[in-house]
Amino acid sequence: MLAATDRETLGSVRHLPGLQAAEIAGQLWLGGLPAVGELPLPVRGLPAEAIYGLDAEGRLFPNGQRTPTARLPVGLAWQPLRVFVPLELPTAALPAQGIPSYRVRLRPSASAVAAAGLLTTLAAWHAYAETAPEVRLHCLRFAVAADARVLLLGTPLPPLPGQELWLREGLLLPAGFDFEAPLLAPLLRQKLQSSPDDVLLFAADGSWERMPNAAILPVTRSAVRLTVEDFGR
Amino acid sequence: MLLSVFLHELLTTGCTVLTGQPDSFEPADLHAAENLLRDYHAEDATELPHTAPSFNVEAALWAATYLYQAVKLALVRELDETVVHKKLRDFSGDKTPAAIYSADLTFRYLPDLLLIAKGLAPGDALVVRLQATARQWPFSSVGTDCVGAEADTAMLAHSALRQAYVDRIIRAQDRVRASQKHWAPLVHAALGGHAATLWPDFAAFMLPV
Numbered sequence: 001m002l003a004a005t006d007r008e009t010l011g012s013v014r015h016l017p018g019l020q021a022a023e024i025a026g027q028l029w030l031g032g033l034p035a036v037g038e039l040p041l042p043v044r045g046l047p048a049e050a051i052y053g054l055d056a057e058g059r060l061f062p063n064g065q066r067t068p069t070a071r072l073p074v075g076l077a078w079q080p081l082r083v084f085v086p087l088e089l090p091t092a093a094l095p096a097q098g099i100p101s102y103r104v105r106l107r108p109s110a111s112a113v114a115a116a117g118l119l120t121t122l123a124a125w126h127a128y129a130e131t132a133p134e135v136r137l138h139c140l141r142f143a144v145a146a147d148a149r150v151l152l153l154g155t156p157l158p159p160l161p162g163q164e165l166w167l168r169e170g171l172l173l174p175a176g177f178d179f180e181a182p183l184l185a186p187l188l189r190q191k192l193q194s195s196p197d198d199v200l201l202f203a204a205d206g207s208w209e210r211m212p213n214a215a216i217l218p219v220t221r222s223a224v225r226l227t228v229e230d231f232g233r
Numbered sequence: 234m235l236l237s238v239f240l241h242e243l244l245t246t247g248c249t250v251l252t253g254q255p256d257s258f259e260p261a262d263l264h265a266a267e268n269l270l271r272d273y274h275a276e277d278a279t280e281l282p283h284t285a286p287s288f289n290v291e292a293a294l295w296a297a298t299y300l301y302q303a304v305k306l307a308l309v310r311e312l313d314e315t316v317v318h319k320k321l322r323d324f325s326g327d328k329t330p331a332a333i334y335s336a337d338l339t340f341r342y343l344p345d346l347l348l349i350a351k352g353l354a355p356g357d358a359l360v361v362r363l364q365a366t367a368r369q370w371p372f373s374s375v376g377t378d379c380v381g382a383e384a385d386t387a388m389l390a391h392s393a394l395r396q397a398y399v400d401r402i403i404r405a406q407d408r409v410r411a412s413q414k415h416w417a418p419l420v421h422a423a424l425g426g427h428a429a430t431l432w433p434d435f436a437a438f439m440l441p442v
Contacts, residue, residue, distance in 0.1 A: 134403070
């Protein structure tokens with residue numbers, strides 16, 4: 001029997017097979033020890049308050065005595081020692097380090113680059129595609145977002161109101177803007193692109209969205225008309 | 234071979250196989266052919282700019298029958314000029330925008346047929362007849378050298394046909410038609426400032442040095 005405050009010392013005998021423990025009234029009881037012979041060395045090292053033999057009727061015999069002096073407390077909930085004294089990870093000596101994060105920022109750029117895409121509205125795009133020369137449509141590909149924004153890719157781009165876009169390392173940026181740290185462009189593409197054909201579209205505030213290549217369709221007049229019909233439903 | 238079967242093969246695969254003498258067609262076959270052409274018109278109209286002209290049954294069936302007979306005559310070369318003129322009659326109705334577009338559903342294959350026929354026997358009665366028809370139906374004969382002197386007013390006046398005709402001229406890079414006085418400004422406008430990209434030698438023949 002040990003004091004309840006000595007619970008942690010049971011860790012030194014946790015590896016011995018068959019041991020069980022229970023706690024009651026500020027006392028820890030350790031059971032499952034051999035009835036005869038010497039106790040294992042690690043057990044002898046415990047700060048035990050008393051060591052008893054136990055008979056079938058629950059009477060406790062002080063070590064080496066033939067007369068019982070007490071009874072085993074009733075209601076002990078015996079548990080295997082591995083459960084009674086579970087393992088805990090030690091506190092690290094040094095705190096863990098968080099993954100450094102970088103907020104992508106765009107800044108106005110003085111360089112003028114040819115536009116590779118245009119972000120416009122479905123209404124403007126539909127009105128144009130209804131009457132535009134075929135040769136101006138077939139050089140383009142388009143994708144429509146749920147909020148009816150239309151991304152057009154190709155050259156020459158149609159003369160429509162909207163945000164012109166240019167390509168940097170395969171990333172689409174608003175015309176007149178560039179990454180605050182331009183050297184990060186290849187790294188961003190590598191980190192953000194799930195597939196080499198994906199299109200990553202950045203806004204001036206640094207936010208971005210990914211479009212799968214399969215969602216960007218070749219332009220035909222019927223494709224535009226059917227898309228508009230779908231939006232009208 | 235049934236006209237409807239011929240049309241089905243032509244409109245779904247773009248090619249067909251015919252043998253033997255020219256045929257005449259049963260009413261049920263013509264009715265099936267009409268339905269095929271009507272469906273194809275509705276589908277094709279979604280690619281036309283502006284609002285497509287409506288379907289004209291007479292013109293569509295006449296052109297389909299004409300093309301069928303012309304293909305047969307291209308195969309049976311021993312038939313004389315009389316048979317050619319008997320089988321390949323002119324359209325008896327008015328050449329309205331609806332008639333032009335409905336006939337074009339099959340007449341758009343006329344340039345290919347003309348090329349094949351000229352390759353087999355240039356200058357024979359069939360080729361002369363096909364060339365005359367191509368001149369009468371300029372909307373369907375872009376890319377051939379069968380160009381009439383006067384502009385087709387019905388085609389010029391209809392926004393969808395006008396734009397589609399310009400599209401075809403650019404697609405076929407038909408220099409002769411692009412140079413015609415009625416069409417040159419429209420072709421210019423369609424190409425805009427991108428002529429050098431969209432039709433690289435456009436400036437060379439439009440503005441000879």
